[in-house]
Amino acid sequence: MDALDRKRKRLLYQASYRGFKEADLLIGGFARTHLAELTDNELAEFEALLKINDRELYAYATGNAPVPDNLEGAVMAKLRAFKLPGV
Template identity: 35%
Template sequence: MTETIEDRKKRLFYLSHHRGQVENDILLGRFARAYLHQFDEASLDAYERFLGEADVDIWAWITGMQPLPPRHDNEVFALIRAEAQGKA
């Protein structure tokens, strides 16, 4: 069975809130609540790839402690970083 876009958004919303690292749970949960509803397939693809990364890496990229890999340098990450910095 093929996953509908609404079911996919629900799954990604859940994964955003249940990361395993409290800081990421809060930040990505808030991000998902604010943006997932407006994402198209391409944005969902980018966000899902990002969520597939380790929490320690996600936190390091968001906080700028480590450089962001080119594979995640996109509009979705720009929104995540803006949300983290309170600029969204």
Template identity: 35%
Template sequence: MSQGTSQGTSQGTSTEIRRKQLRWRCWHRGTREMDLLVGGFADRHIESLDSAQLERLESLLRAPDPDLYGWIIGRDVPPPEYDTDIMKMMRDFKFTPQSG
């Protein structure tokens, strides 16, 4: 019984670490515009993404910034392998600057 609990905790910790790593990658894209778009998206949605969605987000993050930016703003149509629920969520996301 404790083995199942330990495994569940390990899985939870692994997912938490994965989310933290993905959030960091989203906020460190290379351009301020992409940091704000993708990082803001991660701040808003990453905690609610399941494992399969996290995998699709990881896949999107491997795409070059100019391509990803074009897909997000709707200038370009993403290839089918990138045209997922996560891409739709990114397109629908509206970045709102936080007043400091």
């Protein structure tokens, strides 16, 4: 397993265990769907997003709170557009 695979595995874990079920499902689901296709820059952006408080990130991702300018980017746009399958 190379360094990039280890990073993706770590990010998937961090995205899937956020602290409350809705965030786990949404952010973890996004990670399972998109991590393999994210560029290096997007992986860094996603890693930075995972450092945000769970409830704040969930509110930004669901459109329940405006996204601060410093968090706007390709990954946030993809996260906001992401819909869980079957929901």
